[in-house]
Amino acid sequence: MDKISRIEELIKRVTELNYHYYTLDEPIVSDSEYDELYDELVALEKETGYVKDTSPTQRVGEVLLEGFVKHNHINPLYSLDKAQTFGELNDWVVRCEKMVSNYNAINEDKLPELKYIIELKFDGLTINLTYNNGKLQMAATRGNGTVGEEILPQVKTIRSVPLEIDFKGLMEVQGEGLMPLSELDNYNKNNEIQLKNARNAAAGALRNLNPKETEKRHLTAFFYNIGYIEGKEFSSQLEMVDFIKENKFKVNKFFRIAKNLEEIEETINYIDEYRKTIDILTDGAVIKINDLKTREVLGYTNKFPRWAIAYKFAPEEVSTILKDVVWNVGRTGKVTPSAILEPVEIGDVTVQRATLNNYDDILRKKVELNSRVLIRRSNDVIPEILGVIDDGRETTPIELPTKCPYCHTDLIKDGVHIFCPNSMSCEPQLVSRLVHFASRDAMNIDGLSEKTIEKMLDILNVRQISQIYDLTADNLLKIPGFKEKKTNNLLTAIEKSKDVKLENFIYAIGIPNVGIKTSEDLAKKFKEFSNLSKATVEELTEVDDIGEITAEAIVEFFHDEEIVNGIRSLLSKGIKIENPKEKSIVSSEKFNEKRIVITGSFEKYKRKDLEKIFKEKGAKTGSSVSKNTDFVIVGTDPGSKLTKAQELGVQIIYEDDLEEFIKD
Missing domain, CATH: 1.10.150.20 (5' to 3' exonuclease, C-terminal subdomain)
Structure with a gap:
């Protein structure tokens, strides 16, 4: 029991240190002190077999996922209407003021004078987290706003996401998964396959079926909204954000209050310069009405809330001459083109290379050597070629390579991509x-x-x-x-x-x-x-x-x-x-050819071990529940598979009954 108590103490201490380091960006111990505590926790968990789901050691799972499972959000996640000019922004403010004025003219419970909250518009992937009984139960992408995809193992790799919070009710909190620009730079320095930009890097990491690959990109996440909460109400965005902070979620420090359009415009102009100095990708600002009663009155259109809008900065575009195309071989064997440009300034950056996705992209955009090309850089690490500007100059077609530029193996074409198949020595x-x-x-x-x-x-x-x-x-x-x-x-x-x-x-x-x-x-x-x-x-x-x-x-x-x-x-x-030995599988009626789905985590077993046990008994294991599923094995935090099993009437085996169930 002394060792169990020490594990509990270490979990609490390491979680606190993670909060200060990853969420507050204010480390309170040295790296070596942290490593000593973390290593002690790992050793004790291994020795005792006592491992809690909320332990900091459980952020990166061992299981390679077979596919994404659909997840139904409790409340819809709306997208935002967009403005790209101050004129469009003015129209939105006037509409809000008019609706508030009309309401106050005929109702005794007057709405307060409008105040606007202005936040950064993050350029990453929206994530929706579900907490229940204080524990992170599910994480999902936004999807179509009603149904997303489960990405809990991937989100758990984000160190600033709390695995446990003080609030014990059911709650959905929304945020944005992001790859810091410094981490993107480090990744591209150390990896052959270059990530094009921070937004794609974050989205790709969170939709990678291998959480260990997600973890390598060192993502962070900022939280800004509670879409559903049980047993608690807020009166304003400010109150909601304070609650988010109290539960140790990471909230971006940029936060402004404005009373009118003029103050909104001033803040947006400031953000346009400020965003060039920070370590996260932003492409605009989000403006929300602070008062939640006003939001309720204004309501929603079919697509957007009427009480919020996103202001997007225009991407920067310039033209230059395409001097050459080089073909790079990635570590997966994919051979991709990279455009070499006549150097050109975009903002404060000199650009000499641009992205060409594949040969079909070259043909579709009619890009040739010596052509004048239009390029765009919107916070991208490598700009993108948008198309060609015809200025009458003489150009030369770009040839599709037939041999690997490194090992000279014949290339193969698979869809729009070409590959070097020589995986042994290229x-x-x-x-x-x-x-x-x-x-x-x-x-x-x-x-x-x-x-x-x-x-x-x-x-x-x-x-x-x-x-x-x-x-x-x-x-x-x-x-x-x-x-x-x-x-x-x-x-x-x-x-x-x-x-x-x-x-x-x-x-x-x-x-x-x-x-x-x-x-x-x-x-x-x-x-x-x-x-x-x-x-x-x-x-x-x-x-x-x-x-x-x-x-x-x-x-x-x-x-x-x-x-x-x-x-x-x-x-x-x-x-x-x-060579494999023939196994004599003795299966009872209970398991022979039965389809089994395993969900959640288990104290005694790893899911891989359970799958092996059932396969050896003649059963088939799957990753999704359907009407053809015979049994669903349920551990802690099972997610939507349990709900689906209940809806379909599939027989459910809970962890307490598992030992008896496994016996023939």
């Missing part, structure tokens, strides 16, 4: 391929991190995956940060990885569209690696969930000479592939 792909190769579900080489791999390429001239099996202690000791213990640990992990199960090896070599589940299915079907490498499209499509496109990609993979040579080199290093 240098720009090599770092991410090695990271994937070393990952837990692949070869499980502990200690072979992305930073270490980058140093290996730079210092040890590693150019093929197979070369990691040739590394010696003398090699590794040349890498900064490597001492004798770290070197021996990595060499041991590399040697241990030579004994690998077939499904893990299939996953490790990075076949397009083949994840760990498909790798397991392929291993069960073909039994040996040589059988898989010779498989036909017809044989591959016999495997569940493998369609013709994936089957053709697998066949192409094993017929590419560069890839085949890379695999041959890899196998020559002493790798022993363990």
Whole structure:
């Protein structure tokens, strides 16, 4: 009990430190002091098995999500009407004043004189969080305003989002998920695949099915509205924001009160300059009426609240000459064009490069070498080419490359994109391929991190995956940060990885569209690696969930000479592939071919372990509840799947009954 008490104490202390660091931007201890407390908490949780959902250690989950689940918001999330001129803004103010005047003329309960709250208009992804009994229960995207998508594991990676709050009633709070510009800059410095801008980076992170990838982008979030709350009322926006702050949500420090249009315009002009000095992406201002009774009277149109409006700044556009197009190979093998421009000033920035999404984009915009192009930069890291200005100059068509600019492998076209299929030795792909190769579900080489791999390429001239099996202690000791213990640990992990199960090896070599589940299915079907490498499209499509496109990609993979040579080199290093053993599955009527969905978290089990148990008993596990679902296994904080199961009359097994249910 002393250890449990210490865990509770550490959770409270680390949560407080996170609040000061991530929400208030006011750290109260050194990084080393924080790390010491956090590491102690991790160690105690591991030792005792006592892990609370609200522990700071539970922000990044281990489970790779299979897909997004729809979520019904309690109250609708309205979008805002927009103004791009002060004239349009004036029209909105006049309408508000007229409606208030008309109401006061015929009602005894007079509405107060209008006051406007002005906030920054964030350029990220709207998130809607549901709290109940003081705990974060659900997080969702805005979607169409009524139905969004569940993104709880992704939102939990945002350190400024509280997992537990003081208010114990049911509540929905809205905010904006954002990637700070400094984090975007750091990410692009350290990653081959460049993120175009902070808005897309945040939206892409929050809609990534792997929460660990979301966590790498170090998002933040600001909160500004409560869409639904049980047992509490507010009289004004100011009162609501104070309540949001009291419950330790992060609120942006920019907040202005205005009494009339003139003061609104002054504030907007100030924001236009102020936004260039801050670390978050903004593209305008939001103006709201402060009094909530007035909001209720003004109401809504079909699309927008009448009591709020967004003022958007116009993006900056200039023209310049396109001098060249270079083709870059990303770490996933995608080959994308980048425009080299005659340098031009946009605001305070000299622009020399611009985005061209793909070759179809080049053709659609009629972009050619030496053409005058119109570019736009609206807080984007890399500006975008909008189109061509015909000024009579002579231009040259841009050719679609047929070979990889790095390894000269024949490129393949998939939809509007082109790819280099040489995942084994194409240098720009090599770092991410090695990271994937070393990952837990692949070869499980502990200690072979992305930073270490980058140093290996730079210092040890590693150019093929197979070369990691040739590394010696003398090699590794040349890498900064490597001492004798770290070197021996990595060499041991590399040697241990030579004994690998077939499904893990299939996953490790990075076949397009083949994840760990498909790798397991392929291993069960073909039994040996040589059988898989010779498989036909017809044989591959016999495997569940493998369609013709994936089957053709697998066949192409094993017929590419560069890839085949890379695999041959890899196998020559002493790798022993363990073929799957036939399992005798004894299933009762209760489990045979039954469809099971697991939702929530469990004290005794990880969800992955439960899925394995049910599969071994002959059941099938899925990610969404439908009329074909036989059982829904429910843990803590189950979300919308429980509601769906109740609506459809699906049999529900709660955690208290789980042990008995698992028994045959």
